[in-house]
Amino acid sequence: xxxxxxxxxxxxxxxxxxxxxxxxxxxxxxxxxxxxxxxxxxxxxxxxxxxxxxxxxxxxxxxxxxxxxxxxxxxxxxxxxxxxxxxxxxxxxxxxxxxxxxxxxxxxxxxxxxxxxxxxxxxxxxxxxxxxxxxxxxxxxxxxxxxxxxxxxxxxxxxxxxxxxxxxxxxxxxxxxxxxxxxxxxxxxxxxxxxxxxxxxxxxxxxxxxxxx
Amino acid sequence: xxxxxxxxxxxxxxxxxxxxxxxxxxxxxxxxxxxxxxxxxxxxxxxxxxxxxxxxxxxxxxxxxxxxxxxxxxxxxxxxxxxxxxxxxxxxxxxxxxxxxxxxxxxxxxxxxxxxxxxxxxxxxxxxxxxxxxxxxxxxxxxxxxxxxxxxxxxxxxxxxxxxxxxxxxxxxxxxxxxxxxxxxxxxxxxxxxxxxxxxxxxxxxxxxxxxx
DNA sequence: TTTAATTTTGGGGGGATTGCAAAATTTAAG
DNA sequence: CTTAAATTTTGCAATCCCCCCAAAATTAAA
Numbered sequence: 001x002x003x004x005x006x007x008x009x010x011x012x013x014x015x016x017x018x019x020x021x022x023x024x025x026x027x028x029x030x031x032x033x034x035x036x037x038x039x040x041x042x043x044x045x046x047x048x049x050x051x052x053x054x055x056x057x058x059x060x061x062x063x064x065x066x067x068x069x070x071x072x073x074x075x076x077x078x079x080x081x082x083x084x085x086x087x088x089x090x091x092x093x094x095x096x097x098x099x100x101x102x103x104x105x106x107x108x109x110x111x112x113x114x115x116x117x118x119x120x121x122x123x124x125x126x127x128x129x130x131x132x133x134x135x136x137x138x139x140x141x142x143x144x145x146x147x148x149x150x151x152x153x154x155x156x157x158x159x160x161x162x163x164x165x166x167x168x169x170x171x172x173x174x175x176x177x178x179x180x181x182x183x184x185x186x187x188x189x190x191x192x193x194x195x196x197x198x199x200x201x202x203x204x205x206x207x208x209x210x211x212x213x
Numbered sequence: 214x215x216x217x218x219x220x221x222x223x224x225x226x227x228x229x230x231x232x233x234x235x236x237x238x239x240x241x242x243x244x245x246x247x248x249x250x251x252x253x254x255x256x257x258x259x260x261x262x263x264x265x266x267x268x269x270x271x272x273x274x275x276x277x278x279x280x281x282x283x284x285x286x287x288x289x290x291x292x293x294x295x296x297x298x299x300x301x302x303x304x305x306x307x308x309x310x311x312x313x314x315x316x317x318x319x320x321x322x323x324x325x326x327x328x329x330x331x332x333x334x335x336x337x338x339x340x341x342x343x344x345x346x347x348x349x350x351x352x353x354x355x356x357x358x359x360x361x362x363x364x365x366x367x368x369x370x371x372x373x374x375x376x377x378x379x380x381x382x383x384x385x386x387x388x389x390x391x392x393x394x395x396x397x398x399x400x401x402x403x404x405x406x407x408x409x410x411x412x413x414x415x416x417x418x419x420x421x422x423x424x425x426x
Numbered sequence: 427t428t429t430a431a432t433t434t435t436g437g438g439g440g441g442a443t444t445g446c447a448a449a450a451t452t453t454a455a456g
Numbered sequence: 457c458t459t460a461a462a463t464t465t466t467g468c469a470a471t472c473c474c475c476c477c478a479a480a481a482t483t484a485a486a
Contacts, residue, residue, distance in 0.1 A: 006452055006463075013464095034441060045466045047444095056442070124337035152405055156380065156412055163376055167369065192365055199369055201414045219432070219483055226433095247472065258435045259474095269473070427486100434481070443471085450465070456458085 014052045017042045021059040026111050030060065030119035057125040060115065064125075068132045071165060072140040075208070084141060084208040088161050089197055092168060096189050104172045105182040113177040134162045145208050157207045164196050227265045230255045234272040239324050243273065243332035270338040273328065277338075281345045284378060285353040288421070297354060297421040301374050302410055305381060309402050317385045318395040326390040347375045358421050370420045377409050 020042050024033040035056060039046045053059050071088060078087030092103075099105045104113070116122045138158035141147070147154050171192055175185040197205075233255050237246040248269060252259045266272050284301060291300030305316075312318045317326070329335045351371035354360070360367050384405055388398040410418075 004453075009452090010464085035443090036441080046442095047467080048465055050443070051464075054443095120337075120341070124333075124340065127337065127340050128333070152408060156405075156409060159376055159380055160412060163372055167372055192369075195365060196369060199373060199414045199416050201412045201417075203412050217484075222483090223433085248474090249472080260436080261434055263474070264433075267474095429484100429486075431484070432482080434479105436477105436479085438476090440473105440475085442473085445470085446468090448465105448467085451463080453460105453462070455460075 013042075013044065013048075017044065017049055017052060018059055018062045022062075025060050025115050030056075030115055030122055057121055060122060061125055061129070064129050068129065069136055071133055071137045071161060075137065075140050075144065075161075078208075078210050080211050082210055083206050084144070084157065085161050085164070085200065085205050086209075088165065089193065092165060093190060093193055096168070096172075096186050096193065099182050099186045103169065104176055105186055107182070109173075109176045109182075110179055113173045116173075117177060130162070130166060133165075134158055137162060141208060153207070157204060160200060160204045164193070164200075167196060168193055226255075226257065226261075230257065230262055230265060231272055231275045238273050238328050243269075243328055243335055268338075270334055273335060274338055274342070277342050281342065282349055284346055284350045284374060288350065288353050288357065288374075291421075291423050293424050295423055296419050297357070297370065298374050298377070298413065298418050299422075301378065302406065305378060306403060306406055309381070309385075309399050309406065312395050312399045316382065317389055318399055320395070322386075322389045322395075323392055326386045329386075330390060343375070343379060346378075347371055350375060354421060366420070370417055373413060373417045377406070377413075380409060381406055 017038065021033070021038045024038060024041065035049055036046055038059065039049050042049070049059075053062075074088050074091040075084045077091075078084060082090070095103045096105065101109075116126065138155050141154040141158055142149075142151075145154065168189055171189055172185060175188065176182070230251065234246070234251045237251060237254065248262055249259055251272065252262050255262070262272075266275075287301050287304040288297045290304075291297060295303070308316045309318065314322075329339065351368050354367040354371055355362075355364075358367065381402055384402055385398060388401065389395070
């Protein structure tokens, strides 16, 4: 599967447009930058921008697509005897504890969050992504437990697990945007995660334990 | 405080525009109806429509503003010895059990939900309203418990309570949209609420109990 | 009746997004 | 290497949401 010139160019063009656009957004905010301007800076036509990105938001949130199965992967990879919620808590803690940029714990994330915070369109889009994550998780829980389609529990458990994840992520976003130090935020969020775990009911904490009974 | 001619006319005009717009949306969907068309049907100028409604979505979700303090009111009105979560569960059950149109349990709600479901803009707006509800609830919990501003628990409890409410509401929306009978949905959702209560942790269920120390 | 305050309207324009067909580029074939 | 087919880029026109401003119409107040 050798990659031809055409494919490579397409990939490069797409990346260049996204990078330049992101730079402009970080500098001046989402709404202040026009598609026409991005096209000009990237030296392509406006239509070409739309050939690669269906909407303006996709220029900034290009990566967010890759995380729709994040929770699902964590659940699928749970250890023996470990429940779905426990696996998510463990993985989440690992990311936070290691001050991973994948959860936004990095220098410069504050500007990124500020751009999102300043744009209702971006916030709405992020929420939509979150909905996909939730639907995905519910489907995974159903598969993993072989639950009857009429069963409502998987959706509820997914909701609870998703709440933990979302709450942690938004806490990170909020604190980072406030200019806090990533390591300090990491410590705080770990405490927050402990607190959330303490609030969860036993049924949630034990749902879909691998190899149980 | 007699109401002058001017005020009455304004109120009537606003209502007429909203009603006509809603009718068109229900008939043909949100995006398929243009503001210009609404203005024409209402016999006003496009600018007048914008004088009353800041955005197109407000023409359809005009009422949703009045519910931002719904959960807060329920919590504030909790009985002696009753916690915040218990109060919300009680009020929610009462609404659902009485097949109240306020929670969407009514004839014709299916078409309403279908319009929302078919429009990302409307869904995003509803989510934003939900965020307001959540923020409101958190503030109320802080007030009611006199929690320290640095305390994170109120936000978490608010999140859990909000989850119950949102989940119940979206279940209603989903089932109603599927053309189910309101009374049947009412019964089902009551079961769902029981199930959710069974998932909540004790700390959540007992938070902010009135009169407790 | 005159004057002040408030609404409505028309006109203009910016910016996102879409559709279409022509032009440019890359690939494949001969 | 030349040519034809496939793919990408581009220009152009158009739709629609939304905003701004000043003139015109309407209502309230003096």
